[in-house]
Amino acid sequence: MDNRQIKTDVILIGAGIMSATLGTLLKELAPDWEIRVFEKLANAGEESSNEWNNAGTGHAALCELNYTVEQPDGSIDISKAIKINEQFQVSMQFWSYLVNSNLIHNPQDFIMQLPHMSLVQGENNVTFLKKRFEALSNNPLFQGMELSDDPGKLMEWIPLIMNGRTSKEPIAATKIDSGTDVNFGALTRMLFDHLKSKNVDINYKHQVNDIKRTSNGSWELKVRNEYTGTVQRHTAKFVFIGGGGGSLHLLQKSRIPEGKKTGGFPVSGVFMVCNNPDVVAQHHAKVYGKAAVGAPPMSIPHLDTRFIDNKKSLLFGPFAGFSPKFLKTGSMFDLITSVKPDNLLTMLASGVKNVPLTKYLIQQVVLSKEKRMEELRMFVPNARSEDWDLVVAGQRVQVIKDTADGKGMLQFGTEVVSNDDGSIAALLGASPGASTAVHVMLEIIKKCFPQHLKEWEPKIKEMIPSYGVSLKDNPELLHKIHTSTAQTLGLSKNKQYQS
Numbered sequence: 001m002d003n004r005q006i007k008t009d010v011i012l013i014g015a016g017i018m019s020a021t022l023g024t025l026l027k028e029l030a031p032d033w034e035i036r037v038f039e040k041l042a043n044a045g046e047e048s049s050n051e052w053n054n055a056g057t058g059h060a061a062l063c064e065l066n067y068t069v070e071q072p073d074g075s076i077d078i079s080k081a082i083k084i085n086e087q088f089q090v091s092m093q094f095w096s097y098l099v100n101s102n103l104i105h106n107p108q109d110f111i112m113q114l115p116h117m118s119l120v121q122g123e124n125n126v127t128f129l130k131k132r133f134e135a136l137s138n139n140p141l142f143q144g145m146e147l148s149d150d151p152g153k154l155m156e157w158i159p160l161i162m163n164g165r166t167s168k169e170p171i172a173a174t175k176i177d178s179g180t181d182v183n184f185g186a187l188t189r190m191l192f193d194h195l196k197s198k199n200v201d202i203n204y205k206h207q208v209n210d211i212k213r214t215s216n217g218s219w220e221l222k223v224r225n226e227y228t229g230t231v232q233r234h235t236a237k238f239v240f241i242g243g244g245g246g247s248l249h250l251l252q253k254s255r256i257p258e259g260k261k262t263g264g265f266p267v268s269g270v271f272m273v274c275n276n277p278d279v280v281a282q283h284h285a286k287v288y289g290k291a292a293v294g295a296p297p298m299s300i301p302h303l304d305t306r307f308i309d310n311k312k313s314l315l316f317g318p319f320a321g322f323s324p325k326f327l328k329t330g331s332m333f334d335l336i337t338s339v340k341p342d343n344l345l346t347m348l349a350s351g352v353k354n355v356p357l358t359k360y361l362i363q364q365v366v367l368s369k370e371k372r373m374e375e376l377r378m379f380v381p382n383a384r385s386e387d388w389d390l391v392v393a394g395q396r397v398q399v400i401k402d403t404a405d406g407k408g409m410l411q412f413g414t415e416v417v418s419n420d421d422g423s424i425a426a427l428l429g430a431s432p433g434a435s436t437a438v439h440v441m442l443e444i445i446k447k448c449f450p451q452h453l454k455e456w457e458p459k460i461k462e463m464i465p466s467y468g469v470s471l472k473d474n475p476e477l478l479h480k481i482h483t484s485t486a487q488t489l490g491l492s493k494n495k496q497y498q499s
Contacts, residue, residue, distance in 0.1 A: 003233065008034045008201075011221060011236040013208050013250060014243035015039035016049040017184050017434045018427050020191035022240055022441040024098070027198050028463060029445070029456045035195070036234065038206040038223055040246075040329075045188030047327055048244040049434060051308050053394030055271075055286075055318070058180035059435035060088040062142065063116035063288040066300060068132045076128075076135040085141045086471050087439035090464055093481060094438040095187075096488040097463040103194050110187040112307045113491040115285040116179025117158065119171070119379075125290060126172040133174050140475040145176040160282040161303065164381035178482070179286060180491065181307050184434045211239065211254045211424075219254075219424055238448060241426035245326030245397040248338055251426040256419040259426070260342040263350065263400035265410060266326050266335060267361070269393035271317035272376060276387040280305075280314045289379070303379050316376050318393060320364040326397050343400075349408025350400045357410070396430035414440060422448035438464070 010026060012019040015037055023035055041047070048054060061067040061081035069077045095111070098104045120129045126149060136142040148154060149172035155162045157175055165171075196202055205226040214220050219239045224231045241247045241254075245266060251259040274280050288302040306313040326334035339347055351358075369385065376383045399411040414433050418425035425444050442460070446453060461467045471478040486492045 006232060006234045008036045008236050010035045011239045012037045013241045015044040015192060016242055016244055017188045017437050018242035020188045021437040023195050023200060024191050025441055029459055036201045038208050039204050040207040042204050044192040045185040048394045049184045049188045051183045051185035055304060056181050056306050057286055058088060058182045060085045062176045062179050063118045063286060065118055065290055070128055076132050078135045082472055087436040089471055091438040092485040093464045096485045099488050104190045107489040110183045111489055112181045114179050114181040114305055115175050115177050117173050117175045117285050117287045119173045119287050119289050121169045121171050123170050126170045129172050139472055140478050141472050144178060145174055147174045160380055183308060211250060239424045245395050247426045247428055248397060251417060254424055258417050258419055261346050261402055263343045263347045264338055264397040265400055266395050266397050268321035268323050268395050269318035270321050271315045271391050271393050272388045273391050274314040274387055275389055279387050280312055283314055319372055320361055322361045322365055325395055328395050346400060346402055346408045350410055353408055354410055399428045416444060418447055
């Protein structure tokens, strides 16, 4: 092992969308800082950020029914939907700033305008959707949303879904044209190309094996070069752990108190992808339904138009799966080695609480292709088995921790864990993840670099005009931002995109 310490200002672990976003923000705010990136794979954006490992939805709560919860009194709580939408607006503003500043180019290579729709069947679900529509459509963030329970109108919106439908059950859908399909893999690669041009030291095929605090308060990383087999020691004042499912193990190695009593449960996803161009051409939307009873939120079924490598694709899913790996390229021992003395009781409590989830996952794992086709036909009645293939998507590690609601609670969402002095931060969890990357990284900057905030605030406001402002309470600013981001990112021109 090389015993020299190689010093730098900031180390980013993982070359996904989160590290790409934080690195880009820091290079704008502190251009003189030295930044190093370590990624165990051969390229950027190969795990959770890869375009085939996520649904590519620009999560703005336009169609995701799990962000709007019906209360016991029958009212609809839209607070989470507002929060998610405003966070996505922050991402859109930052991406626009990068394009306008010529730091990245050709936004159509990573973002396309695409209607977002919610679709439900059954009288109770239709009633819920109508109440949800009323609650959202009164908010400026969701301006332009339409609702219909007319089969004729739905045939215009979603002909592939309506053709061959014989059920007499009530059916309804909402549609909003300002939704997006985002290729987070392409965006990640663009951002790392930009960071490389700014002299950021990006090291692929470099595995971080250990993290420990030094006597002077810095962090020392043992990093193995997979090409040469050599191990080097790198130190930095600040470390960000953005290794997707691999973040939990690295957080545990840091031994910070804030990371204790935290566990993770891996869930994999499987999508069906259409291989028939004639079928693909009949659908142009992201259509989200309701999750089955007992299914986790990440298993909400949706039929998605996707734009990957400038080609129009069609995916349905996700079907949940299980693997003990925390990453697609991880180890079969990831889950068992994540159980430590401090989180053992938390993990056991979670196992007891989540027996229905375990049963659901087992049922999903053993599904045959024909059983999956039966679920697809609930969306696309005329779907033919020969037109669809299976593709395995990414691994997601859901956070397990003790909360005020109880011990061993499974968390569905994105979570940042940092120590008390803000010298290290780790990102855990899953959706909405990439869509809210800019908001999440700004929160890390606020927490970890408070001494620089006053100096940096003018630049942050230049990059994100709505910084520190509630868009739902400022419709004029919201309209201005919507107009400018759509123009810069080319979204207004994409409405009539055809394959």
